[in-house]
Amino acid sequence: xxxxxxxxxxxxxxxxxxxxxxxxxxxxxxxxxxxxxxxxxxxxxxxxxxxxxxxxxxxxxxxxxxxxxxxxxxxxxxxxxxxxxxxxxxxxxxxxxxxxxxxxxxxxxxxxxxxxxxxxxxxxxxxxxxxxxxxxxxxxxxxxxxxxxxxxxxxxxxxxxxxxxxxxxxxxxxxxxxxxxxxxxxxxxxxxxxxxxxxxxxxxxxxxxxxxxxxxxxxxxxxxxxxxxxxxxxxxxxxxxxxxxxxxxxxxxxxxxxxxxxxxxxxxxxxxxxxxxxxxxxxxxxxxxxxxxxxxxxxxxxxxxxxxxxxxxxxxxxxxxxxxxxxxxxxxxxxxxxxx
Numbered sequence: 001x002x003x004x005x006x007x008x009x010x011x012x013x014x015x016x017x018x019x020x021x022x023x024x025x026x027x028x029x030x031x032x033x034x035x036x037x038x039x040x041x042x043x044x045x046x047x048x049x050x051x052x053x054x055x056x057x058x059x060x061x062x063x064x065x066x067x068x069x070x071x072x073x074x075x076x077x078x079x080x081x082x083x084x085x086x087x088x089x090x091x092x093x094x095x096x097x098x099x100x101x102x103x104x105x106x107x108x109x110x111x112x113x114x115x116x117x118x119x120x121x122x123x124x125x126x127x128x129x130x131x132x133x134x135x136x137x138x139x140x141x142x143x144x145x146x147x148x149x150x151x152x153x154x155x156x157x158x159x160x161x162x163x164x165x166x167x168x169x170x171x172x173x174x175x176x177x178x179x180x181x182x183x184x185x186x187x188x189x190x191x192x193x194x195x196x197x198x199x200x201x202x203x204x205x206x207x208x209x210x211x212x213x214x215x216x217x218x219x220x221x222x223x224x225x226x227x228x229x230x231x232x233x234x235x236x237x238x239x240x241x242x243x244x245x246x247x248x249x250x251x252x253x254x255x256x257x258x259x260x261x262x263x264x265x266x267x268x269x270x271x272x273x274x275x276x277x278x279x280x281x282x283x284x285x286x287x288x289x290x291x292x293x294x295x296x297x298x299x300x301x302x303x304x305x306x307x308x309x310x311x312x313x314x315x316x317x318x319x320x321x322x323x324x325x326x327x328x329x330x331x332x333x334x335x336x337x338x339x340x
Contacts, residue, residue: 041053041058042054042057042058042060053077053081058074058077058078069278069281069282070282072278073275073278073279073282076271076274076275076278077275079271080268080271080272080275083264083267083268083271084268086262086264087262087264087265087268090262091262093257094258094259094260097254097255097257097258098258100250100251100254101251101254101255101258104247104248104250104251104254105251107243107247108244108247108248108251111240111243111244111247112244114203114236114240115237115240115241115244117201117202117203118202118203118233118236118237118240119237121179121201121202121203121233122233122234122237124178124179125177125178125179125230125233126177126178127177128176128177128227128230129227133145133148135148135152135174135175135176135223136174136175136176137151137152137155137173137174138151138155138173138174145220145223145224146219146220148174148219148223149218149219149220149221149222149223150219152173152174152219152222152223153214153217153219153222155173155174155183156173156183156195156197156209156214157214157215159171159173159183159184159185159195160185160193160194160195160209160211160214162185163184163185163186163193163194163195164193164211169184169185170182170183170184170196170198170200171183171184173197176223176226176227176230177227177230179199179201179202179230180199180200181197181198181199181226182197182198182199182200183195183196183197183198184196186208186209194208194209194210194211194213194214195208195209195211195214196208197209197226199229199230202233203236203240204229204230204232204233204236205229207225207226207229
């Protein structure tokens with residue numbers, strides 16, 4: 001920028017950029033902004049082609065202009081952008097809280113059902129420890145674990161063979177501790193289906209065996225694993241109750257925060273109003289168009305105007321018509337004769 005800028009209050013020469021400009025806004029842009037009282041916005045270009053405002057560089061450019069209104073606008077714009085981001089974060093948090101409440105309520109319902117099933121199962125369970133052991137396999141009562149395990153093993157092998165040919169639904173195979181035991185094909189691996197062993201109607205973990213695992217299993221160990229499932233009902237109940245308490249507390253905490261307004265909503269609204277006022281002040285008003293005058297219609301000789309509400313019409317040609325010079329007056333129009 002050559003020459004000097006006396007209007008800035010100090011000579012400005014080759015060092016104008018370093019004296020008046022910023023790293024991202026040159027002197028010409030800042031001078032134009034100061035003269036026109038228009039804001040300067042510095043943008044960053046993103047990889048996807050979008051342009052976003054850079055608040056720090058925009059504020060630096062506003063400071064360089066020295067215009068009070070532009071300086072205020074830069075500060076207001078930054079505050080609006082900052083509070084706007086906080087407002088968006090608040091909205092996302094409210095959405096997450098609503099999702100947490102819904103998830104916890106669904107989970108609490110499942111846990112309550114699990115607790116009811118477990119309590120009912122504990123009331124039905126019969127003790128099979130030590131000499132009290134008794135198990136029926138295909139209707140045959142066994143009081144020795146090895147005998148019951150061997151019989152059950154043979155039955156499960158039959159189910160596995162049938163599963164190899166086609167899918168087998170759950171069928172009753174035994175009774176232990178007062179609960180029915182069912183077996184069917186495990187369809188998780190269709191290329192090599194195994195056997196699924198379960199106590200239907202009570203919340204205990206199922207047993208799954210592949211054909212290879214089933215071939216090498218110890219019959220007595222098979223029965224012990226089933227008894228272990230039934231003895232774990234107390235732990236299942238305790239865990240479900242703890243989970244329900246924790247889930248209920250989490251839902252209550254989320255519900256207490258759900259629906260809370262944005263704490264700085266009033267300040268954000270006031271800043272947006274001030275932002276609009278500044279933008280209106282910085283926007284030059286369009287000049288009002290000058291009123292358009294309709295030129296008078298020139299009078300046509302020989303015609304008589306009938307627009308006057310009072311007085312008789314003046315006959316055309318009566319007297320001298322201005323502008324005719326020395327020409328003779330226009331002849332009077334002939335009267336109209338109506339034929340009867």
